[in-house]
Amino acid sequence: MNLDEDLDYEPNRFDRDEVIALCKATIDNVLGEYIFDSNLAPNWNTKIKHTILKEIIKQQKPFKHCITCLIMQKNGAGIHAANSAYWDVETDDSISVRWESDHMYCMVSVFAFAV
Template sequence: MSTEIDQPFVVEEILTIIKEAVEISLQNTVYQHKQVPQWTQSIIDHSLKKISELNNKSYKYIVNCLIFQKTGAGFHTASSCLWDSANDGSCSYRWENKSMHCIISVFGCKI
């Protein structure tokens, strides 16, 4: 991973981090409503910790995590940002198993 202080928002690095966070937190789990707050917090904390280790102090990061049970119901989500597309960035990762879906998004806003 990069260690340069003023680097761009690198989607591939962020995706690697959030995929790892989801796998660590949700691997071999079955949906349990009472566990969702703990799982989402774990995914967010792990993601932010690893993102901070990129040593890119020129960004503020926002991490959003959504976990919901598979019930066959439809679900749609979208986001939009008004920002400097040359410097700011975002990425999302969708994960699922037999009992749940997880969607995690990271937004990086250059300071």
């Protein structure tokens, strides 16, 4: 490691910024410019979760992961989501990403539990 690099770097930590970027890119890739379709939403949901999980597993970090995904038509109704967990604040973490287009909302949460 170069001494000029961030001294707080830990190779086995949950990298929040990297996972947030991964989630945003995956949602953009899967949903893109689609118009909401309730028949396609289950497939989009599965593809988003599986793609994110595959990429996170490639990082080979010592965590178990849980991923949730919500896709909702944008029709004037509001959306609010919350997560709660009881865990070790020193090792475990989570992120939530909110994405929207003119036609739908998507919310993805990723939980990382140290092994």
